[in-house]
Amino acid sequence: MTTYVLLPGFWLGAWAWRPVTAELRGRGHDVHPLSLTGMGERAHLARPDTDLETHVTDVLNLIRYEDLHDVVLVGHSYAGAAVIPSVADRMPDRIARLVFIDSGPLPDGMSQAEFTPPEDQARNAELVRTVGDGWRLPPPPWPQLAADAFELSDDTLERLTRLSAPQPWATATTPVRLTGAWEKLPRLHVLCSFGVEEVRARAAAVPAFRHMAGEDWDHRELFGWHWPMFDRPGELAAILHEAG
Template identity: 70%
Template sequence: MTTYVLVPGFWLGGWAWRPVAEALRAHGHEVHALSLTGMGERAHLARPEVDLEVHVTDVVNLLRYEDLTDVVLVGHSYAGAVVTTAAADRMPDRVAKLVFVDTGPLPDGVSQSEFDEPDERAATARLVAEHGDGWRLPPPPWAQLLPGLDADVLATLADRSVPQPWATATSPVSLTGAWEKLPRLGVLCSFTEQQARAMAGAPLFRHMADEQWEYEELPTSHWPMFTRPAELAEILHRAAPGQSGT
Protein backbone atom coordinates (compact mmCIF):
# COMPACT_ATOMS: atom_id res chain seq x y z
CA MET A 1 0.00 0.00 0.00
CA THR A 2 1.29 3.44 -0.98
CA THR A 3 0.11 6.89 0.13
CA TYR A 4 -0.68 9.30 -2.69
CA VAL A 5 -1.26 13.04 -2.41
CA LEU A 6 -2.95 14.41 -5.53
CA VAL A 7 -2.77 18.17 -6.11
CA PRO A 8 -4.77 19.78 -8.94
CA GLY A 9 -3.79 22.67 -11.18
CA PHE A 10 -5.53 25.93 -11.97
CA TRP A 11 -9.26 26.34 -11.33
CA LEU A 12 -9.75 22.85 -9.89
CA GLY A 13 -10.21 21.24 -6.48
CA GLY A 14 -9.60 17.77 -5.13
CA TRP A 15 -12.89 16.73 -6.76
CA ALA A 16 -11.14 16.70 -10.15
CA TRP A 17 -9.15 13.62 -9.11
CA ARG A 18 -12.18 11.54 -8.07
CA PRO A 19 -12.06 8.82 -10.79
CA VAL A 20 -8.28 8.55 -10.43
CA ALA A 21 -8.47 8.44 -6.63
CA GLU A 22 -11.16 5.75 -6.71
CA ALA A 23 -9.08 3.60 -9.03
CA LEU A 24 -6.00 3.95 -6.81
CA ARG A 25 -8.02 3.05 -3.72
CA ALA A 26 -9.26 -0.03 -5.55
CA HIS A 27 -5.60 -1.07 -5.74
CA GLY A 28 -5.42 -0.73 -1.95
CA HIS A 29 -3.65 2.62 -1.79
CA GLU A 30 -4.30 5.52 0.59
CA VAL A 31 -5.22 8.65 -1.37
CA HIS A 32 -5.51 12.30 -0.35
CA ALA A 33 -6.94 14.52 -3.11
CA LEU A 34 -6.21 18.03 -1.89
CA SER A 35 -8.15 21.22 -2.56
CA LEU A 36 -5.80 24.17 -2.22
CA THR A 37 -6.87 27.34 -0.43
CA GLY A 38 -9.52 29.18 -2.43
CA MET A 39 -10.26 26.21 -4.67
CA GLY A 40 -12.92 23.48 -4.72
CA GLU A 41 -14.82 23.21 -1.47
CA ARG A 42 -12.43 25.83 -0.06
CA ALA A 43 -13.48 28.45 -2.62
CA HIS A 44 -14.89 30.62 0.17
CA LEU A 45 -11.32 31.18 1.40
CA ALA A 46 -10.21 32.86 -1.83
CA ARG A 47 -8.79 36.36 -1.41
CA PRO A 48 -6.19 38.53 -3.18
CA GLU A 49 -3.46 37.51 -0.73
CA VAL A 50 -3.64 33.79 -1.63
CA ASP A 51 -0.33 33.19 -3.35
CA LEU A 52 2.14 30.39 -4.00
CA GLU A 53 3.32 30.38 -0.39
CA VAL A 54 -0.23 29.73 0.85
CA HIS A 55 -0.60 26.76 -1.48
CA VAL A 56 2.79 25.36 -0.57
CA THR A 57 1.73 25.56 3.08
CA ASP A 58 -1.46 23.65 2.25
CA VAL A 59 0.61 20.70 1.06
CA VAL A 60 3.21 20.94 3.84
CA ASN A 61 0.50 21.03 6.50
CA LEU A 62 -1.28 18.01 5.03
CA LEU A 63 1.95 16.00 5.20
CA ARG A 64 2.64 17.23 8.73
CA TYR A 65 -0.75 16.99 10.40
CA GLU A 66 -1.77 13.72 8.75
CA ASP A 67 1.75 12.43 9.53
CA LEU A 68 2.20 11.19 5.98
CA THR A 69 5.48 9.52 5.03
CA ASP A 70 6.80 7.70 1.94
CA VAL A 71 4.34 9.73 -0.10
CA VAL A 72 3.98 9.73 -3.88
CA LEU A 73 3.33 13.44 -4.38
CA VAL A 74 1.44 14.13 -7.61
CA GLY A 75 1.00 17.57 -9.15
CA HIS A 76 -0.90 18.49 -12.28
CA SER A 77 0.00 21.56 -14.32
CA TYR A 78 0.52 24.51 -11.91
CA ALA A 79 0.64 22.17 -8.93
CA GLY A 80 3.43 20.10 -10.38
CA ALA A 81 5.51 23.03 -11.49
CA VAL A 82 5.34 24.94 -8.23
CA VAL A 83 3.47 23.52 -5.25
CA THR A 84 4.70 19.95 -5.48
CA THR A 85 8.32 20.92 -5.96
CA ALA A 86 8.29 23.53 -3.21
CA ALA A 87 6.56 21.25 -0.69
CA ALA A 88 8.94 18.40 -1.46
CA ASP A 89 11.87 20.77 -1.08
CA ARG A 90 10.76 21.61 2.46
CA MET A 91 9.91 18.07 3.56
CA PRO A 92 11.93 15.70 1.34
CA ASP A 93 12.11 13.12 4.14
CA ARG A 94 8.35 12.55 3.82
CA VAL A 95 8.30 12.13 0.03
CA ALA A 96 9.21 8.90 -1.75
CA LYS A 97 8.57 10.09 -5.29
CA LEU A 98 7.39 13.11 -7.26
CA VAL A 99 5.02 12.78 -10.21
CA PHE A 100 4.51 15.68 -12.60
CA VAL A 101 1.37 15.35 -14.74
CA ASP A 102 1.94 17.20 -18.01
CA THR A 103 4.22 19.71 -16.35
CA GLY A 104 7.65 20.10 -14.81
CA PRO A 105 9.45 21.76 -11.91
CA LEU A 106 10.12 25.48 -11.85
CA PRO A 107 13.67 26.69 -11.21
CA ASP A 108 14.31 28.67 -8.05
CA GLY A 109 13.12 32.27 -8.30
CA VAL A 110 10.79 31.70 -11.26
CA SER A 111 7.02 32.19 -11.28
CA GLN A 112 4.41 30.26 -13.24
CA SER A 113 3.46 33.33 -15.28
CA GLU A 114 6.99 33.62 -16.68
CA PHE A 115 6.30 30.68 -18.98
CA ASP A 116 3.89 32.77 -21.04
CA GLU A 117 4.98 34.84 -24.00
CA PRO A 118 4.71 38.62 -23.41
CA ASP A 119 1.57 38.99 -25.54
CA GLU A 120 -0.16 36.11 -23.73
CA ARG A 121 0.90 37.49 -20.36
CA ALA A 122 -0.56 40.89 -21.24
CA ALA A 123 -3.82 39.30 -22.41
CA THR A 124 -4.09 37.34 -19.16
CA ALA A 125 -3.43 40.49 -17.13
CA ARG A 126 -6.30 42.21 -18.96
CA LEU A 127 -8.58 39.25 -18.28
CA VAL A 128 -7.74 39.36 -14.57
CA ALA A 129 -8.26 43.13 -14.46
CA GLU A 130 -11.50 43.24 -16.43
CA HIS A 131 -13.19 39.98 -15.41
CA GLY A 132 -11.46 38.93 -12.21
CA ASP A 133 -11.70 42.01 -9.99
CA GLY A 134 -7.99 42.56 -10.48
CA TRP A 135 -6.90 39.42 -8.59
CA ARG A 136 -8.59 36.32 -10.03
CA LEU A 137 -8.19 34.45 -13.33
CA PRO A 138 -11.60 33.16 -14.51
CA PRO A 139 -11.91 29.52 -15.62
CA PRO A 140 -11.51 28.84 -19.34
CA PRO A 141 -14.26 27.77 -21.78
CA TRP A 142 -13.94 24.06 -21.05
CA ALA A 143 -16.03 22.89 -24.02
CA GLN A 144 -13.57 24.60 -26.37
CA LEU A 145 -10.51 23.19 -24.61
CA LEU A 146 -11.91 19.66 -24.30
CA PRO A 147 -14.07 19.06 -27.36
CA GLY A 148 -15.77 15.70 -27.40
CA LEU A 149 -15.61 15.25 -23.63
CA ASP A 150 -18.68 13.69 -22.05
CA ALA A 151 -21.38 16.33 -21.56
CA ASP A 152 -21.85 15.45 -17.89
CA VAL A 153 -18.13 15.92 -17.22
CA LEU A 154 -18.16 19.27 -19.02
CA ALA A 155 -21.16 20.33 -16.95
CA THR A 156 -19.31 19.36 -13.76
CA LEU A 157 -16.26 21.33 -14.85
CA ALA A 158 -18.37 24.39 -15.57
CA ASP A 159 -20.15 24.08 -12.23
CA ARG A 160 -17.19 23.35 -9.96
CA SER A 161 -14.20 25.16 -11.43
CA VAL A 162 -13.54 28.51 -9.78
CA PRO A 163 -11.35 31.54 -10.51
CA GLN A 164 -7.66 31.11 -9.67
CA PRO A 165 -6.09 33.67 -7.30
CA TRP A 166 -3.61 35.27 -9.68
CA ALA A 167 -0.92 35.84 -7.06
CA THR A 168 -0.34 32.07 -7.15
CA ALA A 169 0.99 32.49 -10.69
CA THR A 170 3.03 35.67 -10.19
CA SER A 171 4.89 34.83 -6.96
CA PRO A 172 8.21 33.01 -7.52
CA VAL A 173 9.09 29.63 -6.13
CA SER A 174 11.79 29.53 -3.45
CA LEU A 175 13.89 26.35 -3.36
CA THR A 176 16.95 25.05 -1.56
CA GLY A 177 17.59 22.15 -3.92
CA ALA A 178 16.73 19.46 -1.35
CA TRP A 179 13.96 18.13 -3.62
CA GLU A 180 16.41 17.36 -6.43
CA LYS A 181 17.51 14.09 -4.82
CA LEU A 182 13.99 12.64 -5.09
CA PRO A 183 13.08 10.24 -7.92
CA ARG A 184 10.47 11.68 -10.25
CA LEU A 185 8.13 10.62 -12.99
CA GLY A 186 6.83 12.83 -15.77
CA VAL A 187 3.46 11.84 -17.23
CA LEU A 188 3.47 13.52 -20.62
CA CYS A 189 0.13 14.22 -22.28
CA SER A 190 0.52 17.22 -24.56
CA PHE A 191 4.21 16.71 -25.39
CA THR A 192 6.61 13.76 -25.74
CA GLU A 193 9.61 12.48 -23.82
CA GLN A 194 11.87 13.55 -26.67
CA GLN A 195 10.48 17.07 -26.45
CA ALA A 196 10.79 17.10 -22.65
CA ARG A 197 14.44 16.10 -22.74
CA ALA A 198 15.15 18.57 -25.53
CA MET A 199 13.59 21.40 -23.50
CA ALA A 200 16.10 20.75 -20.71
CA GLY A 201 18.57 22.84 -22.67
CA ALA A 202 16.56 25.99 -21.90
CA PRO A 203 17.04 27.67 -18.49
CA LEU A 204 13.35 27.45 -17.52
CA PHE A 205 13.34 23.69 -18.16
CA ARG A 206 16.79 22.74 -16.91
CA HIS A 207 15.39 20.25 -14.38
CA MET A 208 13.61 18.15 -17.03
CA ALA A 209 16.39 15.67 -17.83
CA ASP A 210 18.71 13.98 -15.35
CA GLU A 211 19.19 10.56 -13.80
CA GLN A 212 16.28 11.09 -11.39
CA TRP A 213 13.70 11.23 -14.19
CA GLU A 214 11.47 8.59 -15.71
CA TYR A 215 8.81 9.40 -18.29
CA GLU A 216 5.55 7.85 -19.42
CA GLU A 217 3.60 9.17 -22.37
CA LEU A 218 -0.19 9.36 -22.18
CA PRO A 219 -1.25 11.15 -25.37
CA THR A 220 -4.40 13.15 -24.64
CA SER A 221 -5.33 16.67 -23.54
CA HIS A 222 -3.62 18.65 -20.78
CA TRP A 223 -6.30 17.34 -18.38
CA PRO A 224 -5.92 13.52 -18.39
CA MET A 225 -7.88 13.12 -15.14
CA PHE A 226 -10.96 13.94 -17.25
CA THR A 227 -10.03 12.47 -20.62
CA ARG A 228 -8.15 9.28 -19.63
CA PRO A 229 -8.58 8.79 -15.86
CA ALA A 230 -8.25 4.99 -15.85
CA GLU A 231 -4.97 5.06 -17.76
CA LEU A 232 -3.62 7.86 -15.57
CA ALA A 233 -4.52 5.91 -12.43
CA GLU A 234 -2.73 2.84 -13.77
CA ILE A 235 0.41 4.86 -14.45
CA LEU A 236 0.30 6.27 -10.92
CA HIS A 237 -0.22 2.79 -9.49
CA ARG A 238 2.86 1.58 -11.32
CA ALA A 239 4.77 4.57 -9.95
CA ALA A 240 4.46 3.25 -6.39
CA PRO A 241 7.89 2.50 -4.91
CA GLY A 242 8.73 -1.14 -5.46
CA GLN A 243 5.76 -1.65 -7.76
CA SER A 244 6.23 -3.56 -10.99
CA GLY A 245 3.56 -4.25 -13.57
CA THR A 246 -0.11 -3.85 -12.75
Protein backbone atom coordinates in the same frame (compact mmCIF):
# COMPACT_ATOMS: atom_id res chain seq x y z
CA MET B 1 -0.19 0.15 0.02
CA THR B 2 1.11 3.53 -1.14
CA THR B 3 0.19 6.97 0.18
CA TYR B 4 -0.71 9.50 -2.52
CA VAL B 5 -1.36 13.24 -2.26
CA LEU B 6 -3.04 14.55 -5.42
CA LEU B 7 -2.91 18.26 -6.28
CA PRO B 8 -4.79 19.77 -9.23
CA GLY B 9 -3.77 22.70 -11.40
CA PHE B 10 -5.47 26.05 -11.95
CA TRP B 11 -9.22 26.41 -11.33
CA LEU B 12 -9.72 22.88 -10.00
CA GLY B 13 -10.24 21.24 -6.63
CA ALA B 14 -10.02 17.74 -5.16
CA TRP B 15 -13.22 16.90 -7.07
CA ALA B 16 -11.22 16.80 -10.32
CA TRP B 17 -9.40 13.67 -9.10
CA ARG B 18 -12.56 11.70 -8.21
CA PRO B 19 -12.23 8.87 -10.79
CA VAL B 20 -8.47 8.57 -10.20
CA THR B 21 -8.98 8.61 -6.43
CA ALA B 22 -11.62 5.88 -6.63
CA GLU B 23 -9.41 3.70 -8.82
CA LEU B 24 -6.38 4.03 -6.53
CA ARG B 25 -8.41 3.40 -3.39
CA GLY B 26 -9.91 0.36 -5.09
CA ARG B 27 -6.35 -0.94 -5.44
CA GLY B 28 -5.84 -0.56 -1.68
CA HIS B 29 -3.93 2.73 -1.57
CA ASP B 30 -4.24 5.63 0.87
CA VAL B 31 -5.22 8.63 -1.30
CA HIS B 32 -5.51 12.29 -0.29
CA PRO B 33 -6.82 14.58 -3.05
CA LEU B 34 -6.52 18.16 -1.83
CA SER B 35 -8.38 21.35 -2.68
CA LEU B 36 -5.88 24.16 -2.26
CA THR B 37 -7.05 27.33 -0.52
CA GLY B 38 -9.59 29.20 -2.62
CA MET B 39 -10.37 26.23 -4.85
CA GLY B 40 -13.06 23.55 -4.90
CA GLU B 41 -15.05 23.35 -1.68
CA ARG B 42 -12.64 25.95 -0.25
CA ALA B 43 -13.46 28.56 -2.89
CA HIS B 44 -15.01 30.79 -0.22
CA LEU B 45 -11.55 31.19 1.37
CA ALA B 46 -9.99 32.89 -1.68
CA ARG B 47 -8.49 36.32 -0.98
CA PRO B 48 -6.29 38.72 -2.93
CA ASP B 49 -3.30 37.60 -0.84
CA THR B 50 -3.85 33.88 -1.47
CA ASP B 51 -0.53 33.05 -3.10
CA LEU B 52 1.86 30.19 -3.80
CA GLU B 53 3.07 30.22 -0.21
CA THR B 54 -0.53 29.66 0.94
CA HIS B 55 -0.82 26.59 -1.29
CA VAL B 56 2.53 25.19 -0.22
CA THR B 57 1.44 25.56 3.41
CA ASP B 58 -1.81 23.71 2.61
CA VAL B 59 0.16 20.66 1.53
CA LEU B 60 2.78 20.84 4.28
CA ASN B 61 0.00 20.96 6.87
CA LEU B 62 -1.85 18.02 5.30
CA ILE B 63 1.31 15.90 5.45
CA ARG B 64 2.14 17.04 8.98
CA TYR B 65 -1.29 16.75 10.59
CA GLU B 66 -2.25 13.50 8.84
CA ASP B 67 1.23 12.18 9.76
CA LEU B 68 1.91 11.04 6.20
CA HIS B 69 5.20 9.38 5.28
CA ASP B 70 6.70 7.99 2.06
CA VAL B 71 4.26 10.12 0.07
CA VAL B 72 3.94 9.94 -3.69
CA LEU B 73 3.28 13.65 -4.26
CA VAL B 74 1.39 14.23 -7.51
CA GLY B 75 1.02 17.67 -9.08
CA HIS B 76 -0.83 18.57 -12.26
CA SER B 77 0.11 21.67 -14.29
CA TYR B 78 0.61 24.62 -11.86
CA ALA B 79 0.76 22.27 -8.88
CA GLY B 80 3.52 20.32 -10.60
CA ALA B 81 5.43 23.39 -11.69
CA ALA B 82 5.37 25.31 -8.43
CA VAL B 83 3.70 23.53 -5.51
CA ILE B 84 5.17 20.03 -5.31
CA PRO B 85 8.84 21.04 -5.74
CA SER B 86 8.35 23.68 -3.03
CA VAL B 87 6.76 21.18 -0.65
CA ALA B 88 9.42 18.55 -1.31
CA ASP B 89 12.18 21.12 -0.89
CA ARG B 90 10.98 21.83 2.66
CA MET B 91 9.93 18.31 3.69
CA PRO B 92 12.04 15.87 1.62
CA ASP B 93 12.10 13.27 4.38
CA ARG B 94 8.33 12.70 4.01
CA ILE B 95 8.31 12.34 0.19
CA ALA B 96 9.06 9.08 -1.64
CA ARG B 97 8.51 10.27 -5.20
CA LEU B 98 7.38 13.34 -7.15
CA VAL B 99 5.00 12.91 -10.08
CA PHE B 100 4.60 15.77 -12.55
CA ILE B 101 1.43 15.50 -14.67
CA ASP B 102 1.99 17.31 -17.99
CA SER B 103 4.15 19.79 -16.14
CA GLY B 104 7.69 20.43 -15.04
CA PRO B 105 9.38 22.16 -12.11
CA LEU B 106 10.01 25.87 -12.37
CA PRO B 107 13.55 27.02 -11.58
CA ASP B 108 14.20 28.97 -8.40
CA GLY B 109 13.00 32.56 -8.73
CA MET B 110 10.52 32.03 -11.58
CA SER B 111 6.75 32.35 -11.25
CA GLN B 112 4.07 30.40 -13.09
CA ALA B 113 2.99 33.57 -14.91
CA GLU B 114 6.52 34.19 -16.18
CA PHE B 115 6.65 30.70 -17.66
CA THR B 116 3.88 31.47 -20.18
CA PRO B 117 4.52 33.27 -23.50
CA PRO B 118 4.33 37.11 -23.37
CA GLU B 119 1.03 37.21 -25.27
CA ASP B 120 -0.54 34.80 -22.77
CA GLN B 121 0.82 36.84 -19.88
CA ALA B 122 -0.76 39.99 -21.29
CA ARG B 123 -4.09 38.28 -21.98
CA ASN B 124 -4.28 36.76 -18.52
CA ALA B 125 -3.35 40.02 -16.83
CA GLU B 126 -6.13 41.77 -18.77
CA LEU B 127 -8.65 39.11 -17.74
CA VAL B 128 -7.62 39.52 -14.12
CA ARG B 129 -8.04 43.29 -14.40
CA THR B 130 -11.34 43.39 -16.29
CA VAL B 131 -13.15 40.21 -15.20
CA GLY B 132 -11.41 39.06 -12.03
CA ASP B 133 -11.73 42.16 -9.84
CA GLY B 134 -8.00 42.72 -10.13
CA TRP B 135 -6.96 39.54 -8.28
CA ARG B 136 -8.57 36.44 -9.84
CA LEU B 137 -8.07 34.65 -13.16
CA PRO B 138 -11.45 33.32 -14.39
CA PRO B 139 -11.73 29.72 -15.62
CA PRO B 140 -11.35 29.15 -19.36
CA PRO B 141 -14.22 28.23 -21.73
CA TRP B 142 -13.98 24.49 -21.11
CA PRO B 143 -16.09 23.29 -24.09
CA GLN B 144 -13.85 25.30 -26.42
CA LEU B 145 -10.66 23.93 -24.85
CA ALA B 146 -12.04 20.41 -24.95
CA ALA B 147 -13.04 20.54 -28.61
CA ASP B 148 -10.30 18.06 -29.54
CA ALA B 149 -10.76 15.82 -26.50
CA PHE B 150 -13.29 13.49 -28.08
CA GLU B 151 -13.55 11.19 -25.08
CA LEU B 152 -15.02 13.85 -22.79
CA SER B 153 -18.68 13.39 -21.97
CA ASP B 154 -21.22 16.16 -21.70
CA ASP B 155 -21.46 15.41 -17.97
CA THR B 156 -17.71 15.95 -17.57
CA LEU B 157 -17.84 19.29 -19.36
CA GLU B 158 -20.82 20.32 -17.26
CA ARG B 159 -18.94 19.49 -14.06
CA LEU B 160 -15.87 21.38 -15.25
CA THR B 161 -17.95 24.46 -16.02
CA ARG B 162 -20.00 24.27 -12.81
CA LEU B 163 -17.24 23.46 -10.30
CA SER B 164 -14.22 25.40 -11.59
CA ALA B 165 -13.32 28.45 -9.53
CA PRO B 166 -11.35 31.59 -10.39
CA GLN B 167 -7.66 31.20 -9.60
CA PRO B 168 -6.19 33.72 -7.13
CA TRP B 169 -3.71 35.52 -9.36
CA ALA B 170 -1.04 35.85 -6.67
CA THR B 171 -0.53 32.07 -6.91
CA ALA B 172 0.69 32.66 -10.47
CA THR B 173 2.87 35.69 -9.78
CA THR B 174 4.70 34.42 -6.68
CA PRO B 175 8.15 33.09 -7.61
CA VAL B 176 9.19 29.67 -6.34
CA ARG B 177 11.96 29.58 -3.72
CA LEU B 178 13.98 26.38 -3.84
CA THR B 179 17.24 25.20 -2.25
CA GLY B 180 17.65 22.11 -4.42
CA ALA B 181 16.77 19.58 -1.71
CA TRP B 182 13.83 18.34 -3.79
CA GLU B 183 16.16 17.32 -6.63
CA LYS B 184 17.44 14.35 -4.63
CA LEU B 185 14.01 12.67 -4.85
CA PRO B 186 12.89 10.21 -7.56
CA ARG B 187 10.79 11.92 -10.24
CA LEU B 188 8.23 10.71 -12.74
CA HIS B 189 7.03 12.81 -15.67
CA VAL B 190 3.63 11.91 -17.18
CA LEU B 191 3.58 13.50 -20.62
CA CYS B 192 0.30 14.34 -22.31
CA SER B 193 0.97 17.31 -24.61
CA PHE B 194 4.36 16.29 -26.04
CA GLY B 195 6.73 13.35 -25.92
CA VAL B 196 9.98 12.44 -24.24
CA GLU B 197 12.23 13.53 -27.09
CA GLU B 198 10.67 16.99 -27.21
CA VAL B 199 11.08 17.34 -23.45
CA ARG B 200 14.76 16.48 -23.75
CA ALA B 201 15.23 18.89 -26.64
CA ARG B 202 13.58 21.72 -24.72
CA ALA B 203 15.59 20.93 -21.60
CA ALA B 204 18.78 21.29 -23.62
CA ALA B 205 17.73 24.54 -25.28
CA VAL B 206 15.63 26.47 -22.74
CA PRO B 207 17.05 27.41 -19.31
CA ALA B 208 13.60 27.19 -17.68
CA PHE B 209 13.48 23.49 -18.60
CA ARG B 210 16.90 22.64 -17.20
CA HIS B 211 15.47 20.64 -14.28
CA MET B 212 13.97 18.23 -16.81
CA ALA B 213 17.34 17.31 -18.28
CA GLY B 214 19.42 14.34 -17.21
CA GLU B 215 18.85 10.65 -16.68
CA ASP B 216 17.31 10.87 -13.20
CA TRP B 217 13.79 11.22 -14.63
CA ASP B 218 11.36 8.45 -15.39
CA HIS B 219 8.87 9.20 -18.20
CA ARG B 220 5.46 7.87 -19.17
CA GLU B 221 3.66 9.06 -22.28
CA LEU B 222 -0.12 9.43 -21.99
CA PHE B 223 -1.00 11.48 -25.03
CA GLY B 224 -4.29 13.31 -24.93
CA TRP B 225 -5.75 16.36 -23.24
CA HIS B 226 -3.70 18.48 -20.82
CA TRP B 227 -6.13 17.33 -18.11
CA PRO B 228 -5.78 13.50 -18.21
CA MET B 229 -7.80 13.03 -15.01
CA PHE B 230 -10.82 13.84 -17.19
CA ASP B 231 -10.15 12.16 -20.53
CA ARG B 232 -7.97 9.20 -19.43
CA PRO B 233 -8.47 8.72 -15.67
CA GLY B 234 -8.14 4.92 -15.68
CA GLU B 235 -4.84 4.98 -17.52
CA LEU B 236 -3.54 7.79 -15.33
CA ALA B 237 -4.48 5.83 -12.20
CA ALA B 238 -2.65 2.78 -13.57
CA ILE B 239 0.51 4.83 -14.12
CA LEU B 240 0.29 6.23 -10.56
CA HIS B 241 -0.29 2.73 -9.17
CA GLU B 242 2.84 1.55 -10.96
CA ALA B 243 4.79 4.57 -9.68
CA GLY B 244 3.86 3.61 -6.12
